[in-house]
Amino acid sequence: xxxxxxxxxxxxxxxxxxxxxxxxxxxxxxxxxxxxxxxxxxxxxxxxxxxxxxxxxxxxxxxxxxxxxxxxxxxxxxxxxxxxxxxxxxxxxxxxxxxxxxxxxxxxxxxxxxxxxxxxxxxxxxxxxxxxxxxxxxxxxxxxxxxxxxxxxxxxxxxxxxxxxxxxxxxxxxxxxxxxxxxxxxxxxxxxxxxxxxxxxxxxxxxxxxxxxxxxxxxxxxxxxxxxxxxxxxxxxxxxxxxxxxxxxxxxxxxxxxxxxxxxxxxxxxxxxxxxxxxxxxxxxxx
Ligand code: URA
Numbered sequence: 603x604x605x606x607x608x609x610x611x612x613x614x615x616x617x618x619x620x621x622x623x624x625x626x627x628x629x630x631x632x633x634x635x636x637x638x639x640x641x642x643x644x645x646x647x648x649x650x651x652x653x654x655x656x657x658x659x660x661x662x663x664x665x666x667x668x669x670x671x672x673x674x675x676x677x678x679x680x681x682x683x684x685x686x687x688x689x690x691x692x693x694x695x696x697x698x699x700x701x702x703x704x705x706x707x708x709x710x711x712x713x714x715x716x717x718x719x720x721x722x723x724x725x726x727x728x729x730x731x732x733x734x735x736x737x738x739x740x741x742x743x744x745x746x747x748x749x750x751x752x753x754x755x756x757x758x759x760x761x762x763x764x765x766x767x768x769x770x771x772x773x774x775x776x777x778x779x780x781x782x783x784x785x786x787x788x789x790x791x792x793x794x795x796x797x798x799x800x801x802x803x804x805x806x807x808x809x810x811x812x813x814x815x816x817x818x819x820x821x822x823x824x825x826x827x828x829x830x831x832x833x834x835x836x837x838x839x840x841x842x843x844x845x846x847x848x849x850x851x852x853x854x855x856x857x858x859x860x861x862x863x864x865x866x867x868x869x870x871x872x873x874x875x876x877x878x879x880x881x882x883x884x885x886x887x888x889x
Contacts, residue, residue, distance in 0.1 A: 685848030690811040692847070693804040705734055708808050712785050717801045720786035726753035730781035730809055737885050738773065738877075739815040740764070741806065742856065743824040744784035744794050755780050756857075763857040764821065767870070771878040779813050781806060783828050799828055810849075816884040818849055819877055822856030840873055843880065850884070852877050 693699050702708050709729045716722055728745040731754050740756075748758030756764045765775050784794050784802050810818070820826040823836045829846055830839065830853075839853040854873035855866045881887070 683848075685846075686811045686814050688847040689807050689849070692807045697804055699804055699808045702808065703812075705730075705809065705812055708805065708812070712805055718786070718798045720784070720788060720798060723789065724786040725750045727785050728753055728755050728782060728787070729785055730779060731755055732775065732779035733777055734779065734813055736777065736779035736813055737816040738778040738819065738881055739810060739813060739817075740768075740778055740780045740819045740821060741825040741829065742780070742782045742821050744782050744791075745787040746791055747787070750787035755782050759861060760857040763860060767857065767874055770871070771874045773878075779809075779815065781809055783825055794824060799824075803828055815849070817877070817881055818846055818851040819874075820851060820853045822859065826851075826853040840869070841876070850880060852880070 690700075698711065699708065702711065709727075712727045712729050721727070724745075728749045742755060742764075745755060746758055746760070748761070749755055755761070764780075768775060768778065783806060784798055785805060786802075788794055788798070818829070820829060823839075826836065826839050827833055829851060830844055832839070836853065836855060836859075840855075843850040843852055845851070852873060854877075855863075855870045860866050860870055
């Protein structure tokens with residue numbers, strides 16, 4: 603059975619038994635995606651009859667949850683400045699990125715400059731790929747060996763799985779935009795260092811400001827903790843739409859983590875169905 607069929611069969615079976623699934627409260631560390639050392643068991647799931655849309659935290663909770671984490675109900679809600687202007691403002695004022703107006707200019711900047719030592723050791727910069735007018739942007743961690751060799755994100759095994767997941771929710775890879783936090787490969791797929799993230803994240807902010815997606819999907823803990831500026835487990839961050847400076851942002855497992863832990867495919871499938879539902883609402887493409 604193909605992976606896609608497997609994902610669908612699991613969820614259809616579960617839903618036929620007792621309706622949609624939501625996770626139990628949980629604690630613990632993240633999935634460890636690109637470093638396979640810390641594989642963990644998938645969380646237990648509890649049954650609930652609410653629809654995915656009802657899992658958006660209620661509005662009126664201006665201060666967010668107990669920890670001050672604010673979910674979002676509408677892009678730009680409660681702030682007159684556009685989400686893209688707010689995200690652009692995250693770029694340090696002295697950065698040359700401020701003056702750039704096209705993705706091509708930004709790509710050339712990434713190609714021609716050494717911002718961190720990894721920019722010297724890489725075979726190719728991995729800028730991003732896909733539709734420059736995409737309404738959905740998928741954000742991963744950093745290039746691996748295949749991506750470094752080809753100069754394109756998510757082209758290895760994890761990338762093949764990402765393509766299947768996108769296809770399962772009716773997206774062609776070419777329809778969305780795919781990028782990483784880091785544009786250069788860390789040696790031996792080690793986790794990105796804080797200084798590397800700090801130096802490269804503004805490139806991603808610029809990509810978001812230029813592409814102007816309506817919704818963001820972070821795959822894996824590094825992308826989520828970087829954008830949400832929050833240290834938490836992946837499981838604590840999924841199943842809710844976060845507010846990334848006015849843009850809805852959903853977090854799910856990294857495809858590499860799903861390859862190591864097939865038990866996470868079911869919750870990932872739940873996440874991406876939620877994503878598709880919200881995307882359809884935001885773009886008016888609901889049937
Ligand atoms: N993992 C990522 O996070 N990004 C890639 O491009 C490939 C693997």
